[in-house]
Amino acid sequence: MVARIHFETEEEKKEYVHACDADFESRLDTVVKQICDLEGLRYLTLSGPTCSGKTTASEKLISEFAERGRRVKIISLDDFFRDRKELIAEAKDGKLDFDSDKALDLPELAAFMKKLQAGREVDVPRFDFNEGRRVGYERLIRDDAEIIIFEGIQAIYPCFTSLIDDKKHTAKVYITPLGCLHFGDRIISRREVRLWRRLVRDNRYRSAEPEFTFMLWETVIENEDKNILPYEEDSDFIIDSMLGYEPGMLKPALTQILSQINSASVYYDKSRSILATLEGVEEIDESYLPEISLYHEFI
Numbered sequence: 001m002v003a004r005i006h007f008e009t010e011e012e013k014k015e016y017v018h019a020c021d022a023d024f025e026s027r028l029d030t031v032v033k034q035i036c037d038l039e040g041l042r043y044l045t046l047s048g049p050t051c052s053g054k055t056t057a058s059e060k061l062i063s064e065f066a067e068r069g070r071r072v073k074i075i076s077l078d079d080f081f082r083d084r085k086e087l088i089a090e091a092k093d094g095k096l097d098f099d100s101d102k103a104l105d106l107p108e109l110a111a112f113m114k115k116l117q118a119g120r121e122v123d124v125p126r127f128d129f130n131e132g133r134r135v136g137y138e139r140l141i142r143d144d145a146e147i148i149i150f151e152g153i154q155a156i157y158p159c160f161t162s163l164i165d166d167k168k169h170t171a172k173v174y175i176t177p178l179g180c181l182h183f184g185d186r187i188i189s190r191r192e193v194r195l196w197r198r199l200v201r202d203n204r205y206r207s208a209e210p211e212f213t214f215m216l217w218e219t220v221i222e223n224e225d226k227n228i229l230p231y232e233e234d235s236d237f238i239i240d241s242m243l244g245y246e247p248g249m250l251k252p253a254l255t256q257i258l259s260q261i262n263s264a265s266v267y268y269d270k271s272r273s274i275l276a277t278l279e280g281v282e283e284i285d286e287s288y289l290p291e292i293s294l295y296h297e298f299i
Helices: 010-036 054-067 084-090 106-117 190-205 210-234 246-258 268-277
Strands: 043-047 072-076 122-128 133-140 147-151 170-176 180-183 186-189 237-240
Touching: 010 054, 010 170, 010 237, 043 054, 054 072, 054 147, 054 170, 106 122, 170 210, 180 190, 180 246, 186 190, 190 210, 190 246, 210 268, 246 268
Parallel strands: 043 147, 043 170, 072 147, 170 237
Antiparallel strands: 122 133, 180 186
């Protein structure tokens, strides 16, 4: 995808943002309508690597199903995370693991899935990312007419998909930026785009310093190569979440965040490389984002 990085006026920037979002909405709508046309659908798994746009896709699915008179419940697999203190205690070589199946409370998840599929009342855990721990439960009463969407990175993992008994009435949806982002003489990989998104999101919504995000990114990559990418093509539906305005939209926040990293940090060179890549890119104000934009997940 080619990203536009120079504009004549602020109005041009705003129009470009809206055009990019409209293009994504069109891609998303096409897939969502195909999914909603499936007969006998009971379960959806909605997965994708970190910062791919899963929340926006799930909201769109809920809206489309509602228009067709179908009720939906979202179950976030993030709520089945183990407490951060436990993961820190188990960290090897200082590397925290928040993305592999070891980050999940698998016994609780397995018991939950068994009760849910038996049509029993279940308690859904709620995980607070700022506190890094489970903070309570919410009662869920299963309605056979409802569609259950399991949303999260781990929704593609065999350790989870093996817990779904009714494969015939289950669809697998995968969302991720596809291809590379081209701007000027620069070509940025889809993985690098997601790193930029995550640096901003984690700092803004999860109180994470950039060095912490860089440290986690090493295990994120290892986990994706092992547990996500091998199953990417097994999905029934794939949604491309790349947007043309990403460099300009992320630049203001990245500039502020990455300037916190001093020359003594092991991530100094990486932070300066990102900032150098963004040189010459015109900043785009986040106020130009439409209300329903995917980018509200990160900005």
